[in-house]
Amino acid sequence: xxxxxxxxxxxxxxxxxxxxxxxxxxxxxxxxxxxxxxxxxxxxxxxxxxxxxxxxxxxxxxxxxxxxxxxxxxxxxxxxxxxxxxxxxxxxxxxxxxxxxxxxxxxxxxxxxxxxxxxxxxxxxxxxxxxxxxxxxxxxxxxxxxxxxxxxxxxxxxxxxxxxxxxxxxxxxxxxxxxxxxxxxxxxxxxxxxxxxxxxxxxxxxxxxxxxxxxxxxxxxxxxxxxxxxxxxxxxxxxxxxxxxxxxxxxxxxxxxxxxxxxxxxxxxxxxxx
Amino acid sequence: xxxxxxxxxxxxxxxxxxxxxxxxxxxxxxxxxxxxxxxxxxxxxxxxxxxxxxxxxxxxxxxxxxxxxxxxxxxxxxxxxxxxxxxxxxxxxxxxxxxxxxxxxxxxxxxxxxxxxxxxxxxxxxxxxxxxxxxxxxxxxxxxxxxxxxxxxxxxxxxxxxxxxxxxxxxxxxxxxxxxxxxxxxxxxxxxxxxxxxxxxxxxxxxxxxxxxxxxxxxxxxxxxxxxxxxxxxxxxxxxxxxxxxxxxxxxxxxxxxxxxxxxxxxxxxxxxxxxxxxxxxxxxxxxxxxxxxx
Numbered sequence: 001x002x003x004x005x006x007x008x009x010x011x012x013x014x015x016x017x018x019x020x021x022x023x024x025x026x027x028x029x030x031x032x033x034x035x036x037x038x039x040x041x042x043x044x045x046x047x048x049x050x051x052x053x054x055x056x057x058x059x060x061x062x063x064x065x066x067x068x069x070x071x072x073x074x075x076x077x078x079x080x081x082x083x084x085x086x087x088x089x090x091x092x093x094x095x096x097x098x099x100x101x102x103x104x105x106x107x108x109x110x111x112x113x114x115x116x117x118x119x120x121x122x123x124x125x126x127x128x129x130x131x132x133x134x135x136x137x138x139x140x141x142x143x144x145x146x147x148x149x150x151x152x153x154x155x156x157x158x159x160x161x162x163x164x165x166x167x168x169x170x171x172x173x174x175x176x177x178x179x180x181x182x183x184x185x186x187x188x189x190x191x192x193x194x195x196x197x198x199x200x201x202x203x204x205x206x207x208x209x210x211x212x213x214x215x216x217x218x219x220x221x222x223x224x225x226x227x228x229x230x231x232x233x234x235x236x237x238x239x240x241x242x243x244x245x246x247x248x249x250x251x252x253x254x255x256x257x258x259x260x261x262x263x264x265x266x267x268x269x270x271x272x273x274x
Numbered sequence: 275x276x277x278x279x280x281x282x283x284x285x286x287x288x289x290x291x292x293x294x295x296x297x298x299x300x301x302x303x304x305x306x307x308x309x310x311x312x313x314x315x316x317x318x319x320x321x322x323x324x325x326x327x328x329x330x331x332x333x334x335x336x337x338x339x340x341x342x343x344x345x346x347x348x349x350x351x352x353x354x355x356x357x358x359x360x361x362x363x364x365x366x367x368x369x370x371x372x373x374x375x376x377x378x379x380x381x382x383x384x385x386x387x388x389x390x391x392x393x394x395x396x397x398x399x400x401x402x403x404x405x406x407x408x409x410x411x412x413x414x415x416x417x418x419x420x421x422x423x424x425x426x427x428x429x430x431x432x433x434x435x436x437x438x439x440x441x442x443x444x445x446x447x448x449x450x451x452x453x454x455x456x457x458x459x460x461x462x463x464x465x466x467x468x469x470x471x472x473x474x475x476x477x478x479x480x481x482x483x484x485x486x487x488x489x490x491x492x493x494x495x496x497x498x499x500x501x502x503x504x505x506x507x508x509x510x511x512x513x514x515x516x517x518x519x520x521x522x523x524x525x526x527x528x529x530x531x532x533x534x535x536x537x538x539x540x541x542x543x544x545x546x547x548x549x550x551x552x553x554x555x556x557x558x559x560x561x562x563x564x565x566x567x568x569x
Contacts, residue, residue, distance in 0.1 A: 022382070103286075
């Protein structure tokens with residue numbers, strides 16, 4: 001009994017130390033985001049709060065356009081999350097509840113795309129999207145991302161784990177596949193949908209290289225590239241403002257993460273190896 | 275999968291059509307185009323293209339600068355993947371113990387999953403900046419001299435590696451905790467009764483049982499190191515100093531979008547693509563033999 005409490009104590013201590021170590025860079029960034037230029041450059045470093053909290057965040061939001069970039073990114077990420085989830089559900093429905101010619105071929109066609117991240121074909125994709133006349137357009141930032149193998153397999157796996165008799169019952173009722181999706185599958189899929197929304201939102205929010213090469217028009221730019229431009233002039237950089245920018249840029253995905261992390265663990269991580 | 279099926283030959287294709295159309299146009303077509311472009315030399319601004327066969331590949335494989343990017347990629351990837359997975363597994367084992375507040379610790383450990391490489395890059399760049407970063411202050415106190423984290427190749431690589439592991443930690447921990455929770459505790463108890471000590475129990479039982487997850491994470495972490503580090507490297511080091519952190523994806527980006535060497539950049543894409551395919555095949559082959567579930 002005694003040994004058990006001692007073990008638990010060590011575990012708590014270990015986890016607290018590790019959690020704190022993981023948090024240090026962000027705590028540091030938060031502290032610096034409130035400091036004036038002079039406070040940032042003070043030696044030895046000033047680690048508490050500074051006096052420029054509102055000034056820094058205001059400058060990052062207005063003068064560096066982060067407000068606009070975040071709004072753009074929010075629109076793009078929302079479009080992708082909604083449509084990718086929808087399309088993946090439809091594909092999952094077809095793969096689990098239908099038999100059709102070339103089913104295996106279709107399966108492999110989707111599977112192989114796991115090996116094709118955007119970065120690998122970025123030059124050809126750039127040419128394609130430019131030829132379509134979509135440069136500087138939200139179509140360029142959304143269309144290529146509306147489908148993914150990850151999404152299809154997430155729903156395929158989830159649908160396959162739903163007991164057979166439910167689909168049978170729906171068939172007896174004479175419900176068509178879309179009706180079945182809407183009234184039977186959807187209510188049972190919230191964990192998977194939550195996991196999907198979390199993964200895809202963070203994926204889109206963190207897009208970097210693609211908007212960097214395809215978007216020329218500054219007012220259409222996304223948040224990560226906006227953050228990049230804040231550090232472009234290194235010698236004169238106001239680091240308090242840059243840190244404010246970094247904190248602003250991490251708030252939306254972190255919020256989504258805190259809201260949906262349980263769905264993420266249940267719907268994605270636990271399902272991954274089964 | 276023995277599930278009741280709906281009838282209809284056309285409907286499934288209609289349901290699949292949005293996904294298939296997008297994958298075909300925005301993934302398969304560009305990949306094929308990349309292979310085609312890799313066989314051409316494209317003059318500045320694409321005004322003139324000339325078929326050169328394998329010449330781009332031969333040039334690359336004989337170019338010490340390119341081979342150096344392969345080496346940087348290999349070094350950074352190996353340390354990030356092996357080091358990151360080892361640290362994550364250690365933390366997951368700790369977090370998986372039955373203690374009060376386990377779910378709170380879990381959030382505190384995995385939230386960096388939501389961070390972007392660019393945000394991570396900006397913060398770490400600042401922390402290690404010469405002149406005013408707190409780590410320079412620390413190193414000056416400890417070893418009496420400022421370490422030039424951004425100016426020395428070995429230090430810059432170390433910085434990128436630490437920041438990259440920090441950013442991916444949360445993702446790895448989620449998956450390891452999930453795998454540990456799925457473990458069949460009877461096997462562990464049986465091993466305990468058989469007299470296996472803690473270390474043996476870990477290696478022979480726990481580690482063996484979660485090996486499918488390790489293989490899954492191996493591939494996702496390699497992909498992360500190959501591609502997602504772009505944002506961090508672009509912000510922190512720009513490939514420097516002396517090209518020490520000029521990894522393959524960064525070199526490809528510069529050749530393609532700064533120097534407009536389209537053919538050469540496409541050839542580099544093909545090489546990266548083949549590397550990913552080889553790794554994936556390797557994963558499917560080996561993980562098949564390592565599945566220890568059931569029983």
